[in-house]
Amino acid sequence: MTKNIAIEVYGANIICASCVNAPSSIDTYEWLQAAIPRKYKDQPFSITYIDIEKETADERQKEYIKRIQDDEFFYPLVLVEDEVAAEGYVQLKPIYKELEKHGFKAE
Secondary structure, X not given: XXXXXXXXXXXXXXXXXXXXXXXXXXXXHHHHHHHHHHHOOOOOEEEEEEEOOOOOOOHHHHHHHHHHHOOOOOOOEEEEOOEEEEEXXXXXXXXXXXXXXXOOOOO
């Protein structure tokens, strides 16, 4: 059994200007929340949505929010175990690849 993998999705209510026609950040979060357990049954993970327009007490999250606001990353920004897995127009393949680095196996 793999350890519980932490996934974070950073985003905002407004769609990123560089990501025209992409799903919203919250839609991306909900999509990943549904898609991951379908491919990787019974493999533990937690997924958290972080709104970049709201205050957070977590210093690490503040740093990622600042980097997004400084245009270093597009949003939604998806981290798997604190590694950038995807940004902007998010696709499943890079997320799955990162999860498999942490021991996830498709069923």
